[in-house]
Amino acid sequence: AQSVAQPEDQVNVAEGNPLTVKCTYSVSGNPYLFWYVQYPNRGLQFLLKYITGDNLVKGSYGFEAEFNKSQTSFHLKKPSALVSDSALYFCAVRALTPGRRALTFGSGTRLQVQP
Amino acid sequence: NAGVTQTPKFRILKIGQSMTLQCAQDMNHNYMYWYRQDPGMGLKLIYYSVGAGITDKGEVPNGYNVSRSTTEDFPLRLELAAPSQTSVYFCASSAGTGISGANVLTFGAGSRLTVL
Numbered sequence: 535a536q537s538v539a540q541p542e543d544q545v546n547v548a549e550g551n552p553l554t555v556k557c558t559y560s561v562s563g564n565p566y567l568f569w570y571v572q573y574p575n576r577g578l579q580f581l582l583k584y585i586t587g588d589n590l591v592k593g594s595y596g597f598e599a600e601f602n603k604s605q606t607s608f609h610l611k612k613p614s615a616l617v618s619d620s621a622l623y624f625c626a627v628r629a630l631t632p633g634r635r636a637l638t639f640g641s642g643t644r645l646q647v648q649p
Numbered sequence: 650n651a652g653v654t655q656t657p658k659f660r661i662l663k664i665g666q667s668m669t670l671q672c673a674q675d676m677n678h679n680y681m682y683w684y685r686q687d688p689g690m691g692l693k694l695i696y697y698s699v700g701a702g703i704t705d706k707g708e709v710p711n712g713y714n715v716s717r718s719t720t721e722d723f724p725l726r727l728e729l730a731a732p733s734q735t736s737v738y739f740c741a742s743s744a745g746t747g748i749s750g751a752n753v754l755t756f757g758a759g760s761r762l763t764v765l
Contacts, residue, residue, distance in 0.1 A: 543689070566752060577653070577739055577756030578692075624691065628752055636682055636707060637752055641691040 557625030672740030
């Protein structure tokens with residue numbers, strides 16, 4: 535079975551400060567890892583993904599994430615937060631093995647950026 | 650670019666009623682998915698399809714049915730609605746699950762269903 539844990543329900547950060555949203559995962563074998571963002575009353579939007587290669591992945595809107603295999607983590611980061619980054623963020627995982635073709639999502643972390 | 654279109658956006662059902670949530674995509678994606686989102690619970694996979702005529706159960710399929718007669722459409726049927734099915738339902742599609750397409754999902758805007 536594959537699973538994702540997002541240990542923080544909410545993260546609060548001041549505008550201009552760096553932000554981190556945490557994610558740990560569990561899969562058999564090597565993972566595909568994703569971050570999605572959800573704005574109010576909207577569907578989820580893709581931010582970035584890790585498939586293979588460089589452990590630091592850059593995505594949309596200045597976000598990046600670092601894959602750490604030994605800690606089974608894939609934390610989302612941004613050097614300088616904007617008020618417009620306030621949203622619900624989901625981490626997702628899928629094993630590379632065939633058969634399990636759909637993503638498993640975490641429970642989400644609400645990011646609040648204060649002006 | 651319509652992407653993934655879901656209808657209706659909102660619906661209130663009485664216990665025991667049935668309804669179909671519609672989902673259509675215009676990106677020629679082979680893979681389509683239905684998720685439900687409950688507060689604080691993330692998204693749970695209900696059903697998915699890897700192509701026309703092929704469907705498979707996800708984590709929480711009980712009380713739902715799907716069909717995939719065309720590449721474009723993937724309707725979700727609720728039979729005998731129950732309060733536990735009150736949720737926001739999201740349809741999504743993707744080009745494939747190989748490395749190049751690797752599960753980058755495009756989501757619809759969601760359908761909010763309340764069962765009273």
